[in-house]
Amino acid sequence: MDQNQAMVKMVFDRWNALIKNFSTSLDALTDEQLQHEIAPGRNRGIYLLGHLIAVHDDLTRLLDFGDKLYPELVKPFLESPDKIIAEIPSAKELRAAWSTMNETLNQNFDKMQTNDWFQKHTAVSDEDFAKEPHRNKLNIMLTRGSHLAYHHGQFILIK
């Protein structure tokens, strides 16, 4: 294992653990509990779930994996705070989307070679990337990983 392979493994060990931990917390909640707020007056569990699916779906764009699976989640879960959009997908639908999202991402991750992770993501220009080579695809996984950890810390508060 060379240092680049080790680096990709480090980032993905973390990512996979965070996804697994969130999934375990999700499986432990009923659909009714997902309607509860993480704390009084704060986001509901179902909103955090939809938000994470929408953010991870955006990885398909940033990592050049093709079209989004759930563009309809952008408005309610990225562009709007919780409780603004009255009609959102059901807990059952979002659970299925979380699962499909992870499977689809994993299929795409499996096709990547080590060196692909050190290439630029789609939201940085060639010019900027030449000066800032850390703005690569692996960095996207790093930032989305800490975003997931942040919301998982909140998600486990649901009773």
Next chain:
Amino acid sequence: MDQNQAMVKMVFDRWNALIKNFSTSLDALTDEQLQHEIAPGRNRGIYLLGHLIAVHDDLTRLLDFGDKLYPELVKPFLESPDKIIAEIPSAKELRAAWSTMNETLNQNFDKMQTNDWFQKHTAVSDEDFAKEPHRNKLNIMLTRGSHLAYHHGQFILIK
């Protein structure tokens, strides 16, 4: 910038942003608010602050930076859940420790060369490291970063 330098920059850009974000949230709370729970029946803000200082102080051991600054925080904030140990340091003392902790860590980080980050941390044996080169010092920063993000997600809920 070679790929190892880019990798260290990626991890430290994330770490520094997470520290800065937590510090901003901390500065926005009064000492009295730090005594509040993040959600009913959950950890208090002051416990999370002490817990993060104790976990980050353990970096000095894992990264071979020398002795811990605050070994007295292990018992109340690592080995015990919140509200078990009656006497804990004051908010004022913990704010000062958070600040000193970050300054001390930064001084030690500054002395590290890029390649030092890819050497084994102190909790892995030479034998295991030969098989698992991803168990390096940089990986410690990655896992502690997502730990910090997890608790920051909770910390911002304090009212």
